Amino acid sequence: DVKVTQSSRYLVKRTGEKVFLECVQDMDHENMFWYRQDPGLGLRLIYFSYDVKMKEKGDIPEGYSVSREKKERFSLILESASTNQTSMYLCASSPGTGGSNQPQHFGDGTRLSIL
């Protein structure tokens, strides 16, 4: 079974802090993704990566950056946290081969509160 592990289940930070959310997958997947989930808005893609050191913007990248130094690890960085970044953050991974028919596998999420 694919395992996607997010380092924290719950996190409370203050406005203006730099926040790091970590994600590790154990299936040697090429693709990794960061989403946020908000009530009534579903899951929205923040950033994704097809390979080490590669990154691409998703639909809502403003205020975020990412880092992928190793294949199994994908970090989401909130450069200067703001209250509107309070959300559930979900990391996912998927294989890079086989065309489009590759389900993404998700971690259990990090509930981030910015005070």
Added chain:
Amino acid sequence: DQQVKQNSPSLSVQEGRISILNCDYTNSMFDYFLWYKKYPAEGPTFLISISSIKDKNEDGRFTVFLNKSAKHLSLHIVPSQPGDSAVYFCAASWFGRGGGNKLTFGTGTQLKVEL
């Protein structure tokens, strides 16, 4: 612009009856569609998928139907069980320039299966 829409935020059915969850999409580039199930405090788990070259895919109690001309898909759960109570997300993707393995999610439908 919501490219994947789930117009029913909630659905309530009785145990043993059929649950039908609906999803509409606007982007004709989508060629792969998925359903995810999400329990509170857990990440989404992949349920079932369908390629655009098919109109039906079945897996046990779960069947997904795709109507490409109407840009509509539905998930049928028969018979519904209390453990099926969760939020269901519809997602879509396409492979190729601009698509890759990115998923676009709907806003979710909360299914409640009552005894």
